Amino acid sequence: MRILACVSTNFTEKRTFVLAVVCLLVQGLASAATLKINGSTTVNLPVAEAAEILRAERSMVIQVDTQGGSAGGIAALGDGLVQIGMSSKHLDETARTKYPNVDFQETRIGEDAVAMVVSKDVWDGGVRALSKDQVRGIYEGRITNWQSLGGPDRRIVFFNKEPGRGTWEVFAHWAYGDSKKAPPVSLLEVGGNEEARNKVASTRGALSQLSASWADGQTVFALALKNGEGQPIAPTAENIASHRYPMSRPLFLLTNGPPADEAKVFINFILGERGQGLVRKHGYLSLDQLKAW
Amino acid sequence: MTGSGKNRHEIPAAWSWTQASSWGFTGLAGVALGSMVLLFLWQSLPLWQHAGFGFFTGERWFYRQREFGILSMLYGTVVVSLIALLLAAPVGIGAALFTAEILPTRWRTPVKIVIELLAGIPSVIYGLLGILFLREWVYRALEPFDPLSGDTLITAGLLLAIMVLPTVMTLADDALKSVPAAQRRAARGLGLTRAETTFTVSLPQAWRGMIAALLLALGRALGEGIAVFFVIGRQDNQWPAHLLSLRPLTEAGQTLTSKLVGAEINLAYGDPLHWAAMVGLGLMLMMLVGGITWLGARWMRRKEHHAQGA
Numbered sequence: 001m002r003i004l005a006c007v008s009t010n011f012t013e014k015r016t017f018v019l020a021v022v023c024l025l026v027q028g029l030a031s032a033a034t035l036k037i038n039g040s041t042t043v044n045l046p047v048a049e050a051a052e053i054l055r056a057e058r059s060m061v062i063q064v065d066t067q068g069g070s071a072g073g074i075a076a077l078g079d080g081l082v083q084i085g086m087s088s089k090h091l092d093e094t095a096r097t098k099y100p101n102v103d104f105q106e107t108r109i110g111e112d113a114v115a116m117v118v119s120k121d122v123w124d125g126g127v128r129a130l131s132k133d134q135v136r137g138i139y140e141g142r143i144t145n146w147q148s149l150g151g152p153d154r155r156i157v158f159f160n161k162e163p164g165r166g167t168w169e170v171f172a173h174w175a176y177g178d179s180k181k182a183p184p185v186s187l188l189e190v191g192g193n194e195e196a197r198n199k200v201a202s203t204r205g206a207l208s209q210l211s212a213s214w215a216d217g218q219t220v221f222a223l224a225l226k227n228g229e230g231q232p233i234a235p236t237a238e239n240i241a242s243h244r245y246p247m248s249r250p251l252f253l254l255t256n257g258p259p260a261d262e263a264k265v266f267i268n269f270i271l272g273e274r275g276q277g278l279v280r281k282h283g284y285l286s287l288d289q290l291k292a293w
Numbered sequence: 294m295t296g297s298g299k300n301r302h303e304i305p306a307a308w309s310w311t312q313a314s315s316w317g318f319t320g321l322a323g324v325a326l327g328s329m330v331l332l333f334l335w336q337s338l339p340l341w342q343h344a345g346f347g348f349f350t351g352e353r354w355f356y357r358q359r360e361f362g363i364l365s366m367l368y369g370t371v372v373v374s375l376i377a378l379l380l381a382a383p384v385g386i387g388a389a390l391f392t393a394e395i396l397p398t399r400w401r402t403p404v405k406i407v408i409e410l411l412a413g414i415p416s417v418i419y420g421l422l423g424i425l426f427l428r429e430w431v432y433r434a435l436e437p438f439d440p441l442s443g444d445t446l447i448t449a450g451l452l453l454a455i456m457v458l459p460t461v462m463t464l465a466d467d468a469l470k471s472v473p474a475a476q477r478r479a480a481r482g483l484g485l486t487r488a489e490t491t492f493t494v495s496l497p498q499a500w501r502g503m504i505a506a507l508l509l510a511l512g513r514a515l516g517e518g519i520a521v522f523f524v525i526g527r528q529d530n531q532w533p534a535h536l537l538s539l540r541p542l543t544e545a546g547q548t549l550t551s552k553l554v555g556a557e558i559n560l561a562y563g564d565p566l567h568w569a570a571m572v573g574l575g576l577m578l579m580m581l582v583g584g585i586t587w588l589g590a591r592w593m594r595r596k597e598h599h600a601q602g603a
């Protein structure tokens with residue numbers, strides 16, 4: 001409509017040009033109504049698909065991005081760059097103190113588990129479960145070979161999730177009680193889930209923290225974690241929902257104040273039956289599954 | 294320059310628009326650059342109070358422990374850029390010799406356009422190709438040295454070499470082409486072969502331009518972020534035990550840019566000291582890239598003066 005109006009105005013060339021520029025500016029302003037979403041690559045999977053559906057069915061204009069993971073989502077929301085932040089961790093006090101003027105509201109859309117994943121050679125070599133002490137030992141560089149963990153004679157390559165990522169926060173919380181207590185280490189770092197899976201799959205002796213739903217059991221494999229009694233607990237849906245598996249985390253959509261306008265439409269869709277179906281489709285637990293167990 | 298003030302009064306109209314606006318915009322660019330540097334300096338103030346000169350000499354970067362030393366990252370940056378330059382220089386200059394000296398003129402432009410297109414490919418694409426292919430190849434090729442993974446300084450250097458190749462090639466080609474064709478004809482007329490002409494007439498006159506090309510390529514290599522980010526492993530504090538040892542090249546590392554591209558900037562925001570340290574990294578990078586590019590541009594200009602003088 002707007003474009004047609006611009007083209008049909010019959011003026012001299014110069015004026016048409018000026019008008020075209022004005023029209024472009026107006027369009028630029030109009031697109032401020034775009035729903036912008038940024039954050040965790042874990043939450044991104046169902047969100048991106050929901051965005052696809054809403055674009056097609058309700059012709060909403062939605063941009064979904066995954067710059068900087070959960071911390072990136074929180075920062076983008078705090079700076080007012082997006083209307084919805086995606087986060088795979090609870091909002092901590094630091095975020096609230098950083099952005100005192102932002103009224104962060106968490107809307108839970110599902111639950112995910114963080115798994116310690118290994119490459120095929122390690123899995124085939126017989127490593128199926130790790131205890132907390134063993135994971136700490138690897139993280140801190142005291143255990144450097146899979147042989148001492150019952151695996152093949154190969155150096156352990158730990159791809160550490162970047163600090164600030166929801167995955168890393170959950171890991172650090174489990175291994176050290178608080179992410180601030182995690183010891184300073186210098187390990188290889190990976191960012192998004194795609195990168196972590198790709199690098200673990202293509203490196204022998206690799207280990208990383210990764211959203212359990214990304215462990216496909218073909219190229220990367222999720223290890224079980226041994227509980228206090230030495231019992232291995234695998235990241236299955238049942239164990240996650242019952243919280244027997246220790247590294248699980250809620251998935252959130254964050255808004256500044258209660259969701260409004262397009263953001264509200266979007267969040268309601270995700271919370272609805274079809275949206276929750278998308279959450280399940282990508283290997284996470286939907287809200288009703290959490291209640292059922 | 295118009296010289297005396299009297300002249301200016303005679304032709305005020307011609308002066309006012311063209312010259313005033315060009316001065317105005319140049320000034321604007323200068324002010325933008327100046328205020329950017331000032332802003333960076335101001336934002337990084339807490340860092341200088343905290344770490345002082347140790348920022349440049351410290352090998353350890355642990356932001357939770359309030360340790361901010363960039364030496365390891367500087368090492369990564371320098372090594373990766375040098376690898377890139379060492380690999381890109383012979384290939385790029387060789388390709389330039391081919392297009393400028395051997396290729397018929399009507400073929401030169403299409404070939405050059407294709408190569409310059411390579412420079413226009415977004416670096417994130419190079420990075421993804423790096424993850425898909427280069428990491429694997431390097432991992433396999435380095436097998437005898439037992440690398441921990443395919444994320445190594447060599448991988449990053451190789452990727453950068455591919456990325457700066459068009460810059461080296463096209464600028465070196467320009468340098469060769471700026472040698473007057475009449476001199477080549479004269480040399481051929483004296484009975485020199487094509488190779489002799491190239492090595493005794495063209496190259497000696499174009500070498501300044503070649504160095505400028507390499508410096509500008511180095512500037513690009515130093516400043517490249519995303520592509521390096523994907524294949525370098527982003528491992529902090531990889532200061533080598535022996536500076537000249539080649540062993541660290543098969544290990545992961547971190548560069549100034551890969552650090553800045555990473556997620557740490559999100560954590561730094563709101564923590565004045567950590568933020569200042571990240572801004573300090575940016576300032577460092579800006580000075581490094583700016584310095585090298587300026588040097589390259591200066592070489593280029595001097596080359597022109599020589600050409601005019603000759």
